[in-house]
Amino acid sequence: MRLWMRIAMVLGLTLAILVPLTMVRGVVQERQDYRRQVVADIARSYAGPQTFAGPVLVVPYQEVVEVEEADRAGIVRTTRKTVSRQWTFFPKTLAVEGGLKPGIRRRNLHEVRVYEWHGSAKAAFEVAIPADPGTERGRRIGQPYLSYAISDVRGLRGPTLQVGQRTLEVEQGRAPGHVGGEGLHALLPPLPPLPPGQLHRVQTELRLVLAGTERFSLVPLGDQNRFSLTSSWPHPSFDGSSPRTRMIDADGFQAGWEIPGVASNAQQRWQSAKGDLAEDAATAIDRVSVSLIDPVDVYSKTDRATKYGLLFVLLTFIGFFIFELTKSLPIHPIQYGLVGLALAMFFLLLLSLSEHFPFGWSYLGAGIACIGLITFYLSAVLRSVMRALGFAAMLSTLYAALYGLLVSEDNALVLGAGLLFVVLAALMVVTRKVDWYQLGSRPNPSPARREPILSEP
CATH class of the missing domain: 2.60.40 (Immunoglobulin-like)
Structure with missing residues (x-):
């Protein structure tokens, strides 16, 4: 598969994951509406604001x-x-x-x-x-x-x-x-x-x-x-x-x-x-x-977290793509999709757990479950436990950074901008020696003989 076709596939799968992420945001909105109904019901039986x-x-x-009024004859009196x-x-x-x-x-x-x-x-x-x-x-x-x-x-x-x-x-x-x-x-x-x-x-x-x-x-x-x-x-x-x-x-x-x-x-x-x-x-x-107010509003925090879901999926898919280039190990589109669904499932788990447990513990539990599942799956897909652990470390860093954004509302913008800058810098460092013209000029070699194509330092 040529380079441009694989890039199109990655972008297409990333956009496809928007569907489950949007569904999760819909569930968050439904739960928020239900809570507003509960508040209104209690206000009716107790007293409102x-x-x-x-x-x-x-x-x-x-x-x-x-x-001055006009009588029936029209005369003003x-x-x-x-x-x-x-x-x-x-x-x-x-x-x-x-x-x-x-x-x-x-x-x-x-x-x-x-x-x-x-x-x-x-x-x-x-x-x-x-x-x-x-x-x-x-x-x-x-x-x-x-x-x-x-x-x-x-x-x-x-x-x-x-x-x-x-x-x-x-x-x-x-x-x-x-x-x-x-x-x-x-x-x-x-x-x-x-x-x-x-x-x-x-x-x-x-x-x-x-x-x-x-x-x-x-x-x-x-x-x-x-x-x-x-x-x-x-x-x-x-x-x-x-x-x-x-x-x-x-x-x-x-x-x-x-x-x-x-x-x-x-x-x-x-x-x-x-x-x-x-x-x-x-x-x-x-x-x-x-x-x-409730400083730990689980619905608003979960809704804010889902807004970063596409970024998580995109970064993971880019990681897979870079891995294919540098390690000559092809990853099937279905495997991309399953990992993307596991990432989307994190936000649904976070919402369901946070309705029963403190938000911090719910976030930790959902993160461990999803990262553990992805690590187990990638150890077979990437044919190496160490490679899977590398992706697990990347996801753990992203989840930790996201948690910092959620609990620090006053500094969310500067932390989010800093996170995006660090991610972009990391991608630029990793791909700085890739010769994209040479790589896109011919089909990829077979998996058994494919070698990374890097420009000379």
Whole structure:
């Protein structure tokens, strides 16, 4: 077989191995989808990812306004109507703090991280009720109330609210008469108008326990916001505004935020979205979030590993090809294909084992199984145990390098680039004396008489 035909065969077999590698990646995706379903099922029975916002102080009122309307004859007339409106006041200062107590919920092979937030929200308001515009408008001020938004009130446990020196009862819904499970509200004593320059000062503190799944978020609705979160979970992931202070170690984390209202769009978005915290309605609301992540996500690591599968197969086939050139020992295409399938099988073994055992041990077990099988097979194909051990050493080095890429996410790019450079350098060193023109100008000699064709040093 001429050189170009053998090169085409190697490339064709390499591309053919993409089929089982793609199938393995499909299995990884299916398992990831199944885990997401498990998370959703547990969230439905426990509580979903939580977002806590508030309080805001709302003062409803009614007043008479003049409107122009056309009657049945088309004549425009001015009429008076009573309309309901409200003033919304955001806290001057908002301080939210508490601890996230992590836990694990298990279903089948999957573990889902849950938590209970034992927190408090302290807010200070300065409220100025505008003076009545006149008796002709007949403004009537209703009873003010505090409103808190919670994305999933099923996780709420024992809230207590103190306003000044009084303890008030909290009720379901973000507003009086609101029956949806979107938050809490509490009715306040009436706030009469004050002379110009004077303000109602209201101090509030809500204490509660809020259970949720995997992610917890806070919305900076105050003019000045201070948030503080602690937890014994050692692997947090922060989203939104970065913490001003943070400390993460094996015992957990502590994080603090200081966010001025002018640096956030939360108040404007709250007004436009009417306090809706649903993900599809308020994705643009500024919030700070912390997720309790799993640093050993077997599915993401296995998916990343399969991306290097083609490189493993290609390097192994190139090794076979170089071996044929230098040792005059032909290797049949079926033998290429069986070794390629064994390499692809590594990733399926890794996925299946890592669902039951720690990822490191699963990687070691899958690597030993596949390298051992390939070494046993190549000892017969290459007619030498030492030659097979040489290929085993090469594969072991590649697997060790891949493991380093998987466990070092921050340095994955530089390590991957370095690995590719070393592999290319090794190929160039090994083939630097091959005379490709002479080798491709005539058919390969028979296996019994074939000799490597090298250029003179």
